[in-house]
Amino acid sequence: MESFRQRLAEHGFVANEDHEYPVQCFLSARVDHLRCLNIEGTQGRRRTAFGHALGHTLGYEHILYHEYMPPPSPEPVRIIPDWNEEATGEPPIDPVDRVLGEACALSEGEPAVLILDRLHRAPFAEHLRLAEFIQHGLWHYGDVTLKAHHRNLLVFLISDEPLYHTLQQMSFRIWVDPEVDEPPEITPAALGLPPQAGPMLKALKEIFSDLGTAPTPLEYRRLIHDIHVNVNTLEDLRLSIFGWVEHVDRKHLMSALMRRTLERHMPVIEAYVSGTSHPTSAWPTGHDQGATP
Structure with a gap:
């Protein structure tokens, strides 16, 4: 159910x-x-x-x-009486x-x-x-x-x-706002990922903690898809995070402080990608696989 x-x-x-x-x-x-x-x-x-x-x-x-x-601000209206005009109806x-x-x-x-x-x-x-x-x-x-x-x-x-x-x-x-203080546990199994994705997920969680947000499982799936398929540089990762994750402050994401955070965790993400293939199980059967522009 x-x-x-x-x-x-x-x-x-x-x-x-x-x-x-x-x-x-x-x-x-x-x-x-x-x-x-x-x-x-x-x-x-x-x-x-x-x-x-x-x-x-x-x-x-x-x-x-x-x-x-x-x-709305009332606009001055100049009324010219028309004695032949019939009485108007009810106001709207x-x-x-x-x-x-x-x-x-x-x-x-x-x-x-x-x-x-x-x-x-x-x-x-x-x-x-x-x-x-x-x-x-x-x-x-x-x-x-x-x-x-x-x-x-x-x-x-x-x-x-x-x-x-x-x-x-x-x-x-x-x-109805997200409760960032106690984000839900996101595990590899919950996202349809192999166990070796654990260190990569931990790196992403620390990045999001510094950003002050807690993505939903769907946002994690979309970002990890980009990590497998599109992300090649730190700047790519920044753009994917901003593109897929709601409640991310762009100014903070693009700051020098967050750049240092991303540089610290990027090797872990790259190591995971280099050792795995794209996980199709993270998406429901029949999900649109996207296109190349």
Whole structure:
């Protein structure tokens, strides 16, 4: 049976951590309001990717997304009255009212996920409206009141700043950034490599430790493929690391300090490559083997 982490990866969110336990807590909590998840982290759009992947992993067909935008600067408008012009109709619906309305309508008959991103950009009055919506399942705009089904709608909130207190009190928090302090154990067997790959993996782990990151098994596989097929120099290795490994600070990677680190470990990597052939077992059967430009 596939792990929860593998199922998230199938929908675009790759991580070393297994988020199954916090998601289980979120879904099993006894609440008398809409179920709300506060997705936290420091890696920008990684939180958004997690929200979308989680919705798909949980089997939700309807995933609605809204990103709050900073209010545009009003431009001066010169109005010339036209006494023959007919009265105008209703003003256009605000985007957030449109997506909340759609979420409410869908939840009446089918499960749905609503992702509200960049919430820190919204005026505080919007936070108050959302708190009322989460508490009572009612969304008001103009003369319209819409009701969401408590059992069918999940709400995911993403903000660069702490949530309004009342919103947080009704939310479960989950952290989706990689935990570099305790990276998972990466073994040759886990990557489909022979036992003699151990020293090479140890060298890579020390390089990543100095870079302050912990690659996923998929990132290790991609980098090691390059080491076998493409890497000939230290500069090649740098470019492959930057190309395949997320959360690498390019300035630090290209620094003189990291160059000394790479020079120290490069002989171990070269010794491994010179004594082995390309390990095809690291990739699933039928995986695209790439092409030469």
